[in-house]
Amino acid sequence: xxxxxxxxREQGEAIIPMINVIFLLLIFLxxxxxPGVVDPFELDPAEAARTEEKRDAGHVLFISADxxxxxxxxxxxxxxxxxIARAFSEGQRRPLQIKADAAVDTIRLLEFxxxxxxxxxxxxxxxxxxxxxA
Amino acid sequence: xxxxxxSLARERKGRRALGLTPLVDVIFLLVVFYLLVxxxxxxxxxxxxxxxxxxxxxxxxxxxVSVTGPDEIFFDGKxxxxxxxxxxxxxxxxxxxxxxxxxxAADVPLQTAVGLLDAAAHAGIAAxxxxxxxxxx
Numbered sequence: 001x002x003x004x005x006x007x008x009r010e011q012g013e014a015i016i017p018m019i020n021v022i023f024l025l026l027i028f029l030x031x032x033x034x035p036g037v038v039d040p041f042e043l044d045p046a047e048a049a050r051t052e053e054k055r056d057a058g059h060v061l062f063i064s065a066d067x068x069x070x071x072x073x074x075x076x077x078x079x080x081x082x083x084i085a086r087a088f089s090e091g092q093r094r095p096l097q098i099k100a101d102a103a104v105d106t107i108r109l110l111e112f113x114x115x116x117x118x119x120x121x122x123x124x125x126x127x128x129x130x131x132x133x134a
Numbered sequence: 135x136x137x138x139x140x141s142l143a144r145e146r147k148g149r150r151a152l153g154l155t156p157l158v159d160v161i162f163l164l165v166v167f168y169l170l171v172x173x174x175x176x177x178x179x180x181x182x183x184x185x186x187x188x189x190x191x192x193x194x195x196x197x198x199v200s201v202t203g204p205d206e207i208f209f210d211g212k213x214x215x216x217x218x219x220x221x222x223x224x225x226x227x228x229x230x231x232x233x234x235x236x237x238x239a240a241d242v243p244l245q246t247a248v249g250l251l252d253a254a255a256h257a258g259i260a261a262x263x264x265x266x267x268x269x270x271x
Contacts, residue, residue, distance in 0.1 A: 015158075018158075022161050023161065026165050033168055033173065034174075046249075048178065048249070099177075102244055105242070106242045106246070106266075107242070107266045110264060113184045124184055125181055126179065126180040126181075127180075128179070128252075129176065
């Protein structure tokens with residue numbers, strides 16, 4: 001009887017703290033993380049210390065360091081421009097959000113912004129990240 | 135007496151098995167779900183107005199910052215850096231009408247341009263434009 005009681009107590013002591021830890025981990029993840037869309041390719045956005053506006057909901061134009069483009073389901077320059085033109089002709093009012101890699105050539109980005117202007121885009125929001133050492 | 139103890143033991147055993155294992159499974163699945171779906175990098179936004187500014191020279195009232203390379207930044211013809219540019223701009227007392235033109239040469243990474251836009255905004259200059267700098271023939 002004593003052996004059985006001790007074995008049961010040991011089993012109980014092993015599981016309950018583990019459940020507590022997992023619950024705490026779950027609560028941490030729910031509070032700290034924000035559900036978001038997975039980037040279509042690896043991106044390291046530019047760092048800016050003093051931008052304060054928070055990002056908006058909606059589709060994001062992704063630009064990799066090699067200037068690969070992705071917007072919603074569209075991939076490649078022509079498909080992305082067509083998809084953005086469609087979105088703005090269908091009444092998108094919010095500014096286009098761009099998540100570009102920090103290593104993107106600025107002149108190439110400016111040239112692409114001119115192409116976007118031709119599609120009716122007047123204002124873009126460049127997504128940046130808080131510096132890691134801040 | 136014997137039959138009663140067997141039925142009690144079964145009942146206790148059944149209750150314990152029902153309690154913990156499915157709960158742990160569900161919590162584990164929730165943890166895995168949140169680990170995969172969550173993003174922890176805090177993204178901010180930097181507003182940029184899209185306009186055709188690649189042709190012509192900047193207006194006379196506008197201050198000009200030239201960027202010829204990732205770490206080659208010039209303001210008023212003098213070399214400066216991303217760390218110093220904000221204080222350099224403040225030293226010239228920017229007013230409400232002050233405009234800043236950032237001329238960017240080829241092979242300048244976006245990080246440098248964003249750093250300059252950020253510094254200009256913090257120095258109190260609202261009208262900042264980013265233009266491509268083409269070297270003359």
